[in-house]
Amino acid sequence: MKSSNKKIESYFTKPGVGIGNVGLSKEDIKTSFLEKLFYSLGRIPVVATQNDFYISLALTIRDRVFRKYVKSLEQYAEEDARGVAYLSAEYLPGPHLGNNLLNLEIMEEIREALAELSLDLDELLNEEVEPGLGNGGLGRLASCYMDSLATLGIPSIAYGIRYEFGIFKQEIQNGWQVESTDKWLHNGNPWEVIRPEISFIVNFGGHTKHRRDDDNKLHIEWFPDSEIKGIAYDTPILGYQSTAIILRLWKAEATESFDFAAYNLGDYYRAVEKKMRSENITKVLYPNDENLSGKELRLKQQYFFVCCSLQDIIRLQLLQGRKLETLHEKFTIQLNDTHPSIAVAELMRLLLDEHHLEWEEAWKVTKNTFAYTNHTLLPEALEKWPVSLLRNLLPRHLEIIYEINSRFISEIREHDFTGEQISRMSLVDDRGEPTIRMAHLATVGSYKVNGVSALHSGLLQEQVLQDFAQLWPEKFTNVTNGVTHRRFLALSNPRLAALISEKIGKDWLTHLDKLKGLESFADEEDFRRKWMEVKLHNKKNLANHIKELTGITINPEMLIDVQVKRIHEYKRQHLKVLHILSLYLRIKKDKDTNIPPTAFVFGGKAAPGYFMAKRIIKLITAVGDLINNDPEVNEILKVVFLPNFSVKLAQLVYPGADLSEQISMAGKEASGTGNMKFALNGALTVGTLDGANVEIREEVGEENFFLFGLTTKEVENKKAEGYHPYKIYSENEKLKRVLDFLMSDELTNGDPELFRPVYDNLLNQDPYLLLEDYQSYVDQMENVYKVWQDPGKWARMSILNVANMGRFSSDRSIRDYCEKIWKVEAVKMQSE
Numbered sequence: 029m030k031s032s033n034k035k036i037e038s039y040f041t042k043p044g045v046g047i048g049n050v051g052l053s054k055e056d057i058k059t060s061f062l063e064k065l066f067y068s069l070g071r072i073p074v075v076a077t078q079n080d081f082y083i084s085l086a087l088t089i090r091d092r093v094f095r096k097y098v099k100s101l102e103q104y105a106e107e108d109a110r111g112v113a114y115l116s117a118e119y120l121p122g123p124h125l126g127n128n129l130l131n132l133e134i135m136e137e138i139r140e141a142l143a144e145l146s147l148d149l150d151e152l153l154n155e156e157v158e159p160g161l162g163n164g165g166l167g168r169l170a171s172c173y174m175d176s177l178a179t180l181g182i183p184s185i186a187y188g189i190r191y192e193f194g195i196f197k198q199e200i201q202n203g204w205q206v207e208s209t210d211k212w213l214h215n216g217n218p219w220e221v222i223r224p225e226i227s228f229i230v231n232f233g234g235h236t237k238h239r240r241d242d243d244n245k246l247h248i249e250w251f252p253d254s255e256i257k258g259i260a261y262d263t264p265i266l267g268y269q270s271t272a273i274i275l276r277l278w279k280a281e282a283t284e285s286f287d288f289a290a291y292n293l294g295d296y297y298r299a300v301e302k303k304m305r306s307e308n309i310t311k312v313l314y315p316n317d318e319n320l321s322g323k324e325l326r327l328k329q330q331y332f333f334v335c336c337s338l339q340d341i342i343r344l345q346l347l348q349g350r351k352l353e354t355l356h357e358k359f360t361i362q363l364n365d366t367h368p369s370i371a372v373a374e375l376m377r378l379l380l381d382e383h384h385l386e387w388e389e390a391w392k393v394t395k396n397t398f399a400y401t402n403h404t405l406l407p408e409a410l411e412k413w414p415v416s417l418l419r420n421l422l423p424r425h426l427e428i429i430y431e432i433n434s435r436f437i438s439e440i441r442e443h444d445f446t447g448e449q450i451s452r453m454s455l456v457d458d459r460g461e462p463t464i465r466m467a468h469l470a471t472v473g474s475y476k477v478n479g480v481s482a483l484h485s486g487l488l489q490e491q492v493l494q495d496f497a498q499l500w501p502e503k504f505t506n507v508t509n510g511v512t513h514r515r516f517l518a519l520s521n522p523r524l525a526a527l528i529s530e531k532i533g534k535d536w537l538t539h540l541d542k543l544k545g546l547e548s549f550a551d552e553e554d555f556r557r558k559w560m561e562v563k564l565h566n567k568k569n570l571a572n573h574i575k576e577l578t579g580i581t582i583n584p585e586m587l588i589d590v591q592v593k594r595i596h597e598y599k600r601q602h603l604k605v606l607h608i609l610s611l612y613l614r615i616k617k618d619k620d621t622n623i624p625p626t627a628f629v630f631g632g633k634a635a636p637g638y639f640m641a642k643r644i645i646k647l648i649t650a651v652g653d654l655i656n657n658d659p660e661v662n663e664i665l666k667v668v669f670l671p672n673f674s675v676k677l678a679q680l681v682y683p684g685a686d687l688s689e690q691i692s693m694a695g696k697e698a699s700g701t702g703n704m705k706f707a708l709n710g711a712l713t714v715g716t717l718d719g720a721n722v723e724i725r726e727e728v729g730e731e732n733f734f735l736f737g738l739t740t741k742e743v744e745n746k747k748a749e750g751y752h753p754y755k756i757y758s759e760n761e762k763l764k765r766v767l768d769f770l771m772s773d774e775l776t777n778g779d780p781e782l783f784r785p786v787y788d789n790l791l792n793q794d795p796y797l798l799l800e801d802y803q804s805y806v807d808q809m810e811n812v813y814k815v816w817q818d819p820g821k822w823a824r825m826s827i828l829n830v831a832n833m834g835r836f837s838s839d840r841s842i843r844d845y846c847e848k849i850w851k852v853e854a855v856k857m858q859s860e
């Protein structure tokens with residue numbers, strides 16, 4: 029198209045016709061696409077870049093998605109339905125364009141339309157920069173849930189933060205992780221629409237004043253010392269063949285009024301500086317997944333987006349002519365972890381101070397409005413805010429939290445709780461510097477609390493929230509996580525999707541249970557062959573990208589063994605490394621080359637302040653350098669670290685994986701969702717009885733899952749009886765050889781300090797029991813290799829894994845939320 033020098037009018041079948049056309053035919057789209065290029069971008073093909081073409085296409089598609097959204101809104105309004113507001117500090121939507129084309133069912137039409145203009149759809153898809161507005165599983169889960177909410181037609185809206193910089197970009201330099209800022213908005217963002225009229229003021233700091241009126245009624249007023257404006261940016265999220273919902277992200281801006289005084293005094297620069305400081309609030313995502321930053325700015329972000337979102341919800345309630353006393357009848361608000369849990373205090377403040385409800389009434393509304401999802405049991409990830417910080421930043425909220433707490437404590441005093449239990453349950457932890465336990469605030473202020481897998485929900489009730497579960501057993505429930513099979517199978521693995529549809533039809537796109545129908549073909553020779561041909565094709569594709577991204581060549585026939593997820597000690601990437609080193613030493617020292625050729629692929633980011641996680645990345649790359657460059661080994665083994673793992677990369681990796689590594693210490697991974705995405709794409713799993721692995725194994729059958737390691741109970745017992753990793757080290761010769769190799773010159777290039785922190789930690793503490801589980805892991809890997817040598821058996825297991833993934837669709841999770849928690853129903857869409 030670049031070389032074309034046709035006149036503009038000649039692009040249209042009928043000159044000037046087609047404006048406002050949102051039809052889905054090839055011709056409609058072509059016309060709209062050109063209109064966008066000419067009139068929205070002011071470009072002609074000769075000078076247009078690939079990015080201009082991408083933007084034009086995105087705008088074309090956005091119009092059509094908005095049309096669906098407007099239709100959905102109309103229907104929701106007509107039915108006056110009960111709805112869900114999802115509050116999450118993180119979202120990882122992944123690239124929008126491909127998913128919207130899939131859900132509009134126009135992928136092929138668009139491909140042809142572009143081809144007729146000499147453009148390549150894949151190249152344009154590749155132009156999109158994804159919004160990295162989350163750390164990992166929790167943010168991606170929120171986006172999977174939006175896909176299912178939209179597809180199922182659940183009246184809903186999702187709220188979050190429009191970070192200007194998302195999760196940092198990861199590069200590997202000299203084997204180490206190096207971070208740089210993610211400037212995802214630099215080419216503009218065609219998917220969002222600014223809503224300047226939807227904006228709210230958020231206050232911070234200052235003090236409160238209490239006064240009694242003539243009737244002795246207490247009035248409390250908050251005199252903040254700064255204010256910020258939040259502005260809504262809407263992105264439509266389209267469901268499959270159906271409705272669209274809105275992701276509403278708030279951006280912080282300075283208010284004009286507040287600095288007016290300074291401005292009038294001629295202190296223009298001070299005013300501008302203050303403006304810049306306010307806009308800091310939504311500058312950057314905190315890149316810690318399961319660790320606290322404890323930073324004031326993080327609390328500001330949380331309060332900022334919660335405050336805007338609640339004001340918006342109240343606006344919607346009042347707009348529909350309803351009273352706030354019935355807010356909980358029309359809305360339920362889901363708290364995605366404790367990140368938005370200050371909402372409990374904020375809703376109380378809004379109802380009490382701004383809308384003048386009585387405490388009892390306000391509390392009834394509040395605790396019937398919120399529901400809370402917990403995503404981790406790791407103590408270092410449980411949010412606690414210092415009382416002193418809250419007093420400075422949110423003095424009125426601190427008062428409200430104290431009041432909630434004192435009423436709560438008097439309530440539990442009536443029950444048979446011991447003094448110890450009562451201080452354990454208190455919202456205030458005053459054993460050191462006083463802090464507020466946000467998980468307790470969320471639990472007390474919600475009508476339901478859930479964990480994210482059966483195992484995790486059980487442990488939540490036995491460990492972190494056990495006293496609360498004893499007090500309110502009916503408040504606790506489980507909703508096992510799920511993933512959208514539309515993005516993670518239909519879109520990212522089109523060949524497997526086509527093969528499946530050929531056998532069982534297309535119903536699985538909306539009813540994943542239908543995959544069960546594949547079971548009867550698992551023994552069919554011809555089907556198995558086609559199945560493995562698709563896998564091989566995907567592996568070639570992955571190998572090509574690996575070559576491009578890292579320069580490392582892998583033979584697509586190799587067993588591709590993948591561990592992609594955030595780098596964390598509890599996830600035990602270093603256990604995988606120990607296994608790889610055991611194979612390396614077998615080849616080098618024992619001259620045992622009877623190992624199936626395997627490519628080990630890693631990917632994932634380490635929190636920038638997490639010393640050990642960054643060391644583990646260096647360890648992986650050092651092992652890779654050693655193995656990939658040794659001709660005695662590199663025909664058999666390859667080790668790859670894929671930099672900058674993202675949704676986009678994920679969509680490439682899952683389809684090309686043979687083996688999925690889910691090897692966390694039992695009791696630590698709340699659910700995991702990568703485990704589901706791998707299995708959905710026909711990878712077999714080697715894993716522990718942790719998180720949702722337990723349920724995956726139940727579904728696919730124990731004979732189709734490579735299990736190893738201690739159970740949660742056994743881990744507890746082991747720790748209780750006193751765990752001695754050094755003893756295991758000294759008694760297992762092969763393991764000792766592997767561990768000692770961490771300190772060898774070959775691996776460390778003569779720097780004995782390089783991996784000493786890993787080595788010392790494993791020999792002396794080993795908090796995640798790598799040494800304890802080592803032998804059982806290595807043994808199970810031998811079993812993996814045995815099955816791998818039998819391609820027919822492997823294919824059969826792979827098919828059976830996919831056939832039994834029905835339960836792990838996020839559609840099922842959302843239906844569970846609707847039934848068990850929200851009591852919200854789908855709205856039927858009138859077909860057009």
Ligand code: Z2T
Nearest residue numbers: 163164165166317403404698699700701
């Ligand atoms: C996160 O991704 C998860 C938990 C967190 O706890 C924080 C973040 Cl950023 C505060 C993950 C869990 O580790 C994972 O097991 C789970 O599948 C995922 O959330 C979604 O529930």
